[in-house]
Amino acid sequence: MKNIVVIGAGTMGNGIAHVFAMKGYKVQLVDIAEAALERAMATIGKNLDRMVRKEKISETDKANTLANIATSTNLKTAASDADLIVEAATENIDLKLKIFAQMDEVAPAGAILATNTSSISITKIAAVTKRPDKVIGMHFMNPVPVMKLVEVIRGYATSNEVTKTIMGMSKKLGKVPVEVNDYPGFVANRILMPMINEAIITLHEGVAGVEEIDTVMKLGMAHPMGPLQLADFIGLDVCLSILNVLYDGFGNSKYAPCPLLVNMVTAGKLGRKSGEGFYVYTPGSKDVVIADTFKK
Numbered sequence: 001m002k003n004i005v006v007i008g009a010g011t012m013g014n015g016i017a018h019v020f021a022m023k024g025y026k027v028q029l030v031d032i033a034e035a036a037l038e039r040a041m042a043t044i045g046k047n048l049d050r051m052v053r054k055e056k057i058s059e060t061d062k063a064n065t066l067a068n069i070a071t072s073t074n075l076k077t078a079a080s081d082a083d084l085i086v087e088a089a090t091e092n093i094d095l096k097l098k099i100f101a102q103m104d105e106v107a108p109a110g111a112i113l114a115t116n117t118s119s120i121s122i123t124k125i126a127a128v129t130k131r132p133d134k135v136i137g138m139h140f141m142n143p144v145p146v147m148k149l150v151e152v153i154r155g156y157a158t159s160n161e162v163t164k165t166i167m168g169m170s171k172k173l174g175k176v177p178v179e180v181n182d183y184p185g186f187v188a189n190r191i192l193m194p195m196i197n198e199a200i201i202t203l204h205e206g207v208a209g210v211e212e213i214d215t216v217m218k219l220g221m222a223h224p225m226g227p228l229q230l231a232d233f234i235g236l237d238v239c240l241s242i243l244n245v246l247y248d249g250f251g252n253s254k255y256a257p258c259p260l261l262v263n264m265v266t267a268g269k270l271g272r273k274s275g276e277g278f279y280v281y282t283p284g285s286k287d288v289v290i291a292d293t294f295k296k
Contacts, residue, residue: 001083001112001169002026007075007099009033009040012116013088015144018044019173021068022061022145028078029071037071044069047145076106083108084169086138088116091241096120097128104129112162114138118238119189119245122155122182132157136166139186140175142234150175155182184249185242193242196234197258199227203278203294204260210278210292228278232271233286240265269293 002025006017009031017029017040031037048062057065072078079085085103089095096115103113113135115125126135137153150170154163163179170177180187199213208216214226223230231239240262246255264270264277271277272286280290 001165003081003083004028005030005075005079005082005085005107006088007031007085007103008088008090008116009036009071010088010090011142012140012144014040014043015047015142016086016088016116016140017069018047018065018145019140019175021065022057023173024064025068027069028082029069030073030075030078031071032073034073037073041066041069041071051145075102079103079106079108079111081108082111084112084114086114086116091118091120091238093120093124096125100125100135101128104131110134112136112165114166116140119185119193119242121184121249122153122158126155126157133159134162136162137182137186138166138170139188141188148174148176149188150177151186151188152177152179153182153186154179185246189242190246193239193246194255196227196231196239197243197255197261200231200258200261203228204258210294232277232279232281234271235273236261236269236271236277237265 004020004025005028006013007030009029017027021027029037029040048065051057052059052062085107087096087099089099096117100113113129115137116139117137118139122135122137126132129135135155136158139151139153141147141149152166152170167177167179185193202208202213203210210228214228217223217226240257243255243257268274269276272281275281275283276293278293279288280293281287282289
């Protein structure tokens with residue numbers, strides 16, 4: 001497998017393209033917006049520059065990585081000789097089903113179709129294709145160039161051969177793949193999102209403030225980042241979407257999103273990407289300006 005197509009030039013998509021290209025794969029990064037592709041390539045360049053400064057790679061490695069990535073707004077052309085297509089679009093079920101139907105139509109018969117979804121059913125996504133045995137979840141963690149874990153999720157019909165191929169490819173990327181089965185939230189978000197939701201409920205009920213909750217989890221539980229700051233980093237809209245998948249999938253009230261989270265997303269307070277969530281951020285940066293927006 002040599003030719004990789006990545007659909008979606010956002011944070012996850014450009015990170016996935018980055019790691020494949022660094023390992024010598026030819027990558028086509030696809031997005032409907034040319035501006036998004038330009039931003040993605042600029043981000044990849046900055047991330048590679050940071051790795052050069054830290055002496056993790058050479059200038060030659062950086063040049064070779066960038067040379068391995070081409071961009072396109074035409075999925076049909078980009079996918080014509082693809083061995084693997086990785087979808088990394090927004091966590092929206094209708095959008096993903098639409099993209100997978102298109103991928104199935106334009107990709108070679110032998111191509112594997114993977115999704116970077118963090119919670120949506122692989123089986124449901126595979127059902128819109130004529131190759132459900134070749135559809136699999138490949139859930140990278142953010143930031144992709146840094147984080148080692150890849151959840152490899154088998155749908156109901158995913159073949160053993162495809163699973164073995166993706167597990168092996170993930171290892172070639174320098175990642176640690178973990179095989180899991182197709183249930184809402186898989187492993188990572190089935191455990192993480194209820195914790196984040198409980199932190200929001202704790203804030204909502206006035207038990208403690210934002211900084212206090214995050215400090216308890218960082219110092220008491222040795223978490224590198226508190227749950228509320230992590231929610232901002234992930235995106236509050238993404239957290240809400242995943243919680244809704246869990247709630248709908250299991251029908252259990254313990255997964256019901258906190259009303260505060262719902263209100264914040266409705267108000268457009270999405271975390272770092274919108275500039276404000278539980279914290280306020282410098283525009284276009286992860287730097288915190290106001291540590292706790294509930295104390296403004």
